[in-house]
Amino acid sequence: MKKGAYSFNKIEKKWQQFWQQNSTFKAQDCNASKPKYYVLDMFPYPSAQGLHVGHPEGYTASDIFARYKRMKGFNVLHPMGWDAFGLPAEQYAVESGTHPAETTRKNVDSMRRQIMSLGFSYDWDREVNTTDPGYYKWTQWVFLKMFNSYFDETEQKARPIEQLPIPDGLTEAARQQYIDDHRLAYEAEVPVNWCPALGTVLANEEVVGGLSERGGHPVIRKPMRQWMLRITKYAERLLEDLAEVDWPESIKKLQIDWIGKSVGADVKFEVPGCDWDIWIFTTRPDTLFGATYMVLAPELDLVDMITTAEHKEAVDKYREEAARKSDLDRTDLAKEKTGVFTGGYAINPVNGAKIPIWISDYVLISYGFGAIMAVPAHDTRDFEFANELNLPIIPVVEPEDKEQADLVKKGELCFVGDGRAINSGQFDGLSTPEFKEQITNWLAERDLGRKAVNYKLRDWLFSRQRYWGEPFPILHAEDGRVLGLSEEDLPLVLPEVQSYKPSGTGEPPLANIDDWVNVTLPDGSRVKRETNTMPQWAGSCWYYLRYLDPNNVDRGWDSEKENYWMPVDLYIGGAEHAVLHLLYSRFWHKFLYDLGYVSTKEPFKKLVNQGMILGEDGQKMSKSRGNVINPDKVVADYGADSMRLYEMFMGPLEATKPWNMQGVEGVHRFLQRLWRMIIDEDTGELDGAIQEADTDEATLRLLHQTIKKVGDDNESFGFNTAISQMMIFVNHLTKQTVRPKSVIEKFILILSPFAPHIAEELWEKLGHTETLAYESWPQYDKELIKEKEIELVVQVNGRIKDRIVVSAEADEDQIKQQALASEKVTAALAGKQPKKIIVIKSRLVNIVI
């Protein structure tokens, strides 16, 4: 190897040390002299496997943008931290006895080293770790705030629980109950997803097809006492404020679907001989005349009261079976609907018809009232059920399509679209939307129903029966009261345990530590600590706020700093967090907004998702397939700059794309060429071609075109095309025997966000003594970009016949003349008169004959 060759290992180490020693990327709080810009990465879970090549993709994109913004004069906040609570470290602890904190520390150290080796411009002084008591103190604090708040329905916002209006005349116990029932963090006995293998409860989102997302173990339904967060109160705002954020439409859509708003009516069905009614929710009140039976969820308490003696045995049996079914079974059996008749009847409020009441597990307890009216003619599920069990079908909506209408009328087709009302008494002939409105009013006037809105979104199941999570700052008194710790007692530190194993009965590991669980209060009363811990999502709900003020011991974050930095201007991460993390943190943010702790409605202004990187075989990377690419190896063999450049050159940021090691060599060769273009490899000094000289026109034009293209592409995250433009530039300049220094310098600056190490090194070789991180981004000159002469394509009837070169100033007539003058064109015209000549300046001429 020659003395002055591109020695990326040395160069990269040198500049990483330089940046660290000089705190080059330290963000300045509240600096009013510059506009701020907050670039955030989704922080990683520090796993034992370390970084995979998917991580650096998003991190490189955000780093390029952060560096670009600095050069554009912004005060940039670009932090990194660790989402370090979670199952793997705990599983490892169960197996090996190693404290999760120790595993975590080791993994964090190794992943930090890996991330640092890529030369990202993070302000490392702001590093956070969710498992640090100094951090989770404030996670617990937010939880306490939720525990001590309620949701004011009229104002649609959270308020301190002390302000909750309490009805008069309640006993002390009832008063307490009333308050507890309104807390945003509350306890409930709920059927949960219990995973015996993991020994914990999982959130709905963590169960995939009846199996646990992690590990793929079976999950069953089981009622347990759990902590819940009332995210449903925020459903409407979570939906509405999506309009405010600059996110990919597909991600917004996923959230909208997850929230699942539907508008319809609640309708009351009386049960003869009973003094209570069955309420149902429907989005199709216009089909009420077609309701031929009702279905209740098997779990509904009401079922007991409705079931007649002769049907009791069958009903009880069915209910028992339904309760035993796991979600997987329920999904599997969804193909064939089952159910039993209760013996009870209800009265259809619109026509007084007596209709039978059934139970079936196709009706969900957790949505609406857990009861439905069944309109088999116009609901596919009811249609299937009615056919299965031979129940009557009455068509009440006539489709426009004649053929369809005939089938619907015969009861052979289930039609769920809009149409005209039939068999609906005085409402016959109305269109579906008209009917909906009229019948809703009709019901409301008679006190039989009301307009209603329902959401699919459920309250967030917030407790886990695990060790490695934030302990709840909650005490349980002997009389059943639930007390929040006072803020001064935070953090409630996770205690040491003998065994990390869950008890298997649902009791978390913390329950085994008697002297931690049992607490005597100053007044002598004895209480027990909550032994559940929070889910991994908790710490990531607000970490972007902690970066603003990571060392503050008195507050989670300073409000002046919050005002300055928030919102996050750019958030880059994987699309797999589209609903979970992004919905949860928006919820927490809105809650904090209500209480005045943050100044913006939404935390993340712009969101960009990086796509997945596949293995070289085009398959998802996995250990078992043996196609995992180790970033350490890539950095060792080709350097961090090559790695960064390749990850961006592969294709559009959001796309899924396969890795190709030869592609890495390709960009590496580009850097080599760039190096030799500037440095004489024999001496290590500047090449003789680098001179203080005037620039030829073509080079100057290409330089300015490149500055423009790279800048524009940076703004739109089109890093792949920015890199190809830089390659075009280097290909051109390498051929020049004189390479003006001023041209080289400008080029180094625009390359620097992509390949910062080599850029800094060359910048220094060019005689600069300061880092280029804060040099201003080169400007381009519009005039210099313009070509003097333009090649146009000449078509005859859309087929290319010739090319002509015209002056950039030529007007349409001149271009026409020149085009018609072409010999090839004359030949193609074969003497015919052109009907029309279309001239698109700087593009083409099309002669139509």
Added chain:
RNA sequence: GCCGAAGUGGCGGAACUGGCAGACGCGCGGGACUCAAAAUCCCGUCCUGGCAACAGGGUGUGGGUUCGAAUCCCACCUUCGGCACCA
């Protein structure tokens, strides 16, 4: 089943707002340098026919709009991602 994204050379991918399809990179073929190899440099590379000039075809499939379609419209096929009885 429903929703969303995407289908372009041997491969990753370019193509502004409807205007030269295939930029840039990989791979491949040929050449230079070398005793030889690596590295590097130069030339070529969508397909078919032709020595060539050139002609024809070509952006998942089939139709349509237009002087002109990878780009817009309709129908369909395939792949990937998400949801999964939410009344």
